[in-house]
Amino acid sequence: MSSVKALGWRETVLRVDLSARKSWREPIPRDLLHAYLGGRGLGVRFMRDHFRLDPFDAEIPLIFAVGPLCGTPAPTAARLTVVTRSPLTGTIYDCSAGGRFAWRLKGAGLDAVVITGRSTVPVALVISPAGAEIVEVPQLWGRTVPDTVSALSGRGSVAAIGLAGENRVLFANIMMGEGNSVGRGGLGAVMGAKNLKAVVASGDRQTGIADPGRFDVARQDVMRLFRASPVIFGELGISEYGTPALVDLMRQRRMAPTENFRRTVFEESGNYSGPAIRRDYRARKDGCYGCPIQCKKSTPEGEPLPEYETVSHFGALNGISSLASIVRSNTLCNELGLDTISAAATLSAWGEARGRFSDADEVPGLLRDTAMRVGEGELLALGSRRVAEHLGRPGLSMSVKGLELPAYDPRGAYGMALAYCTSNRGGCHLRAYPISHEILRKPIATDRFSFSGKARIIAIAEDTNAAVDSLVACKFSFFGATLEEYAELLSAATGTDYSPQSLKEIGRRIFLTERFYNCENGFGAADDQLPERFFSEPGSSGEGIAIPPIDRGRFAEELQKYYRVRGLTPEGTFDDPDFLLKQP
């Protein structure tokens, strides 16, 4: 390996053993960085020898990884990914977040932090360019996220768990001090199981760029495409209204999950639409470090306001129309360290099972009980699949592989239906993000009520997004820009030429590696299935739009097509047991 440091990357990983209370830096081979980029890809590669471990095994790695564009002026690239195995789904799991933490970590001279072991007492990991320190923080155990952030913010940017993570709630999140979250999959519970209350980063080293002139041209190209995108900078787009801009659209397309997906239109959704939030909360623009879009919205006092998934699930999914209640639920989840999507969806499944959805006044208590694992919360803390199974109504969990579905009803977008199932981390909308073309018409519109071509489209998008998650850039960038411009940014930053095609090939490697891990842990075609409801019950048709049940035969045919596109067996598994050995 050359002694010259690669630009873009730091070529360094911080390894932390909480059991032994020690940490040390190691070089990352440059070939590995080229092959996996960073973020999700690098984290997945680091899991190669550990993916069979139970998520609560002390030796399971919890990996924080940034990308080669983090710390540069590349738009939306100040992000990181956390990778481990999910206690909620049992799959390999990655989840990304913005805020300031990522560039502070990169500024400490690191591409990744790999944390193993378990501390005997609550600790915080404090990282600076000079080194890393494991600090005992018993006084913070039992404290909310804001309290923890407040106590530690003097030492840098904070990523912390709340009570939910401490209590190993299966959908506990990791919160960034600025209000962003590593939201899904229960990664906060893995952190809690290690007795790790927080990670603090305080680096400020700049990231080198190999060709600043070329980089600036590419950056301008990206910004031009952002400005040309109605979804990003349009007057009704996410920069103005945040992701709740989607509330009215999903209502109009009749695909807003309502009352645990029994219906797909909630007549009172206007109460929590983008314009309603702006009006009632005087929402101001907010967002991740250096991001030009600023899609987050907060109150003038700085309180983060809920995103689309949160308003829709604490709203329509639970039959609640009060915006004040939804905002309160969002704030409470942030304080307790709960994933809002899974929390709301679990409440909804539980509500249907007991014959009554929770009313607005009950929700805060239930969320607290969940985080504390007391009363009804003891069961709710397990997520909707386990709740529904416990109550003898397994069909009421609207999840795939145990991950609760977000706020896009699959009966209204068939690519989304397929992508929920093929996602390596369970029912997630972001792996292939077909809403982009099926609903938002980017980069081009596809027929949302057709499976035609969707197997290939989903596979391509999964590869693309695996690369995006490894750069690490925000998916919202790709409502305007494409891999063409981001490949150019990466090439200019690192001095190594990448193309959209080469990035998609890297993404494919990452995606298939994840799939291989899952298959080795017992996952297969039987897990790539939607809840029965979507095949047997219609959504809410009307206004000239029919929302019938999904054709089971056509879905199965497209899933098999997907397996063939991926080179998998009809059971969705790998023919080649040595697949991993052939990967760098």
Added chain:
Amino acid sequence: MLDQIAEYTHKLVADRAALPGEIAFAAQDDTIVAAGNPELAKLAGELLSRLSCLGMAAARPSLPFADFLVARAPREESHIVPRDTETRTFLHDIPFVRREALEAELAEAIARLLGNRKGVIVEGVGIVASGALTVEQAYINWSSVFHSAFVKYLQDVLHDGFLLPGEAEAFDAFRSGWLRPLTAEGLVFRDGPLADPAEILAEIAAVGRYTVERGLVDSFFGNISCKSGGVIYISQTAASLDALDGCIDPVPTDNSSTFGITASSELLAHRRIYEHSGAAAILHGHPKFAVVMSMECTERNCPITDCWKECDRVRFLGDTPVVAGEIGAGGLAKRVPPVIAGPRKAVVYGHGVFTVGARGFGDAFRAMVEVENWCRDAYFRALEGKLAKG
């Protein structure tokens, strides 16, 4: 897939952009299908097998401009860089493969270039373009390269004259044979103001079709709207103007709803134009001669180099004002509305034409035809002057 291939093959013929019989598409789902001209279909299929995309278009253009651009390019060049806004924004540049580089590994060489860009000019073969997600996207990218090459070639000839054997003759054939008179004759427009939503949607769809049929857009992009009461009915982003049924968003002017997030990227420009002009209908297209002539500036020693976005002057093509401004939220929405109210028409530098109708689309459509015809005449006058000077 085969039905889509047939549809977009037909469109390339109807556009008169590609030569009938020299068009092929390939598409892949779990298998690759290719159809059309056998050699081009084979090439398209081979390219698709090397790339992570769903669709591929390979066709010989009906005009030799793309080949001429390659032949005129300095030997060390490997890309052409058109200066129109659509190309700058969405394609950046267009790589090419020279005739003498055509070898056994042609597919590999083209695939390398397509791995980085949406379309490639292959000298002596044609234009090849990929579609990441759909066959339609491959068609759009092919058409965009055709449009870019058309505009750049006309601009280059205007500046540098003919440089190659056969160029002048080919250009004459283009002028006398390919170009057709542009008129609004024979088209039927509803008289406004329109109030019934169903009637508005039908009229927008009809006028959208007219703009494509009369060649006022490249491939089918552009946008169109009609205002009635507190609602702007506007074509959706990435909507084909000849297929607008179901692709028109009624957007409340008070922004009380955001479901118009799928509306055209020029929604803000339309809104401001309505506010400034009091018009009832707006039409926006990319007629080629207007795009070319909008970039012809006589200003000398001007300090501005990024004219297409930075120029704050109002120039004129005849009596039509020309302003600069990037698309979407990039400045066009600020500069067009103040200049369009009087003349009812405006050209955006390197981009296209906006026209407005006081009551309906008839006036707007005729105004766009007039602007393009004026620019077409002005172009050939300027070219004749250039050629006469030698």
